[in-house]
Amino acid sequence: MKRSIKNIVFGMTLTAMVLESTMVSMAGSWQGDIKNGFWWQNDDGSYPTNCWQWLDVDQDGIAQCYYFGADGYRYTNRTTPDQYQVDGAGFWVVNGVVQTKEINASYLYLHYNLEGYGKLPGSAYENEKNRKAVAAYYQVLKTQKRFTSANKMYSNITVIDADQDGVVELFVRQGDENEEVAAYYLFSYVNDKVSIEELECADWEMGQIPNENKVLLYTAHESPFTGYEYTVENGHFKKGKRVFVEMNDEGSKMFGDEYSKKVFGNKIELEYIRFAHLGSQNDLLYPSGVSSF
Numbered sequence: 001m002k003r004s005i006k007n008i009v010f011g012m013t014l015t016a017m018v019l020e021s022t023m024v025s026m027a028g029s030w031q032g033d034i035k036n037g038f039w040w041q042n043d044d045g046s047y048p049t050n051c052w053q054w055l056d057v058d059q060d061g062i063a064q065c066y067y068f069g070a071d072g073y074r075y076t077n078r079t080t081p082d083q084y085q086v087d088g089a090g091f092w093v094v095n096g097v098v099q100t101k102e103i104n105a106s107y108l109y110l111h112y113n114l115e116g117y118g119k120l121p122g123s124a125y126e127n128e129k130n131r132k133a134v135a136a137y138y139q140v141l142k143t144q145k146r147f148t149s150a151n152k153m154y155s156n157i158t159v160i161d162a163d164q165d166g167v168v169e170l171f172v173r174q175g176d177e178n179e180e181v182a183a184y185y186l187f188s189y190v191n192d193k194v195s196i197e198e199l200e201c202a203d204w205e206m207g208q209i210p211n212e213n214k215v216l217l218y219t220a221h222e223s224p225f226t227g228y229e230y231t232v233e234n235g236h237f238k239k240g241k242r243v244f245v246e247m248n249d250e251g252s253k254m255f256g257d258e259y260s261k262k263v264f265g266n267k268i269e270l271e272y273i274r275f276a277h278l279g280s281q282n283d284l285l286y287p288s289g290v291s292s293f
């Protein structure tokens with residue numbers, strides 16, 4: 001699932017930067033060498049000149065701002081024509097502090113074609129913030145007693161990206177010694193810390209509605225099926241609308257209000273990882289695949 005990804009580029013003039021407006025440039029890559037310098041080449045062969053560019057070169061969701069001269073080369077350790085400073089790496093600095101800009105989820109949509117079922121591709125998750133998040137999740141799962149003492153064959157994890165921002169969340173089912181689910185948890189990553197929400201105990205299943213940035217938690221073992229939509233806001237899960245449908249005896253027809261039927265009809269089932277099969281934090285790096293069942 002790992003693939004190389006194009007570097008993300010934000011471009012704008014410094015005046016526009018001050019006004020907090022941006023325009024999106026094309027993906028590209030650095031060209032040049034240490035002796036002569038570097039320029040940024042867009043995928044179509046063009047390159048920026050006489051302008052500022054926001055670039056997220058290391059794909060961590062944080063962009064730095066560079067100035068490119070008339071010849072296209074990046075400025076370093078000097079004052080730009082509009083009297084701003086860049087350091088040895090070419091970063092715009094103010095009083096020695098590198099200026100940065102966070103790239104949000106809507107920008108990911110511009111640069112990654114949504115793959116099957118509306119999910120972002122795996123390459124969207126190979127960023128520093130997501131790696132920190134899954135490392136923190138893994139630490140919790142391996143050190144907190146409520147998880148280390150769980151029945152490892154009957155406890156499992158579904159990796160999701162409810163808000164499609166390139167940083168995953170977890171839906172965790174904790175099983176006990178009687179091979180029953182004792183608790184359900186939603187993990188998210190907020191302000192560099194793991195946030196854990198314990199759900200009211202019910203026989204929950206989880207489906208994702210990627211195109212609407214929602215997940216659905218619902219009871220699914222017998223009709224009628226009932227559940228709740230969840231979204232992620234400011235890193236925290238927020239409970240939304242209740243949905244309710246019934247199925248006929250053959251399971252071929254759904255009854256209920258139109259909104260509920262749409263929600264259940266659009267959800268996708270995802271695979272899970274058993275606690276016993278969780279080998280490293282890298283197992284949590286990408287959202288779970290679509291279940292074949």
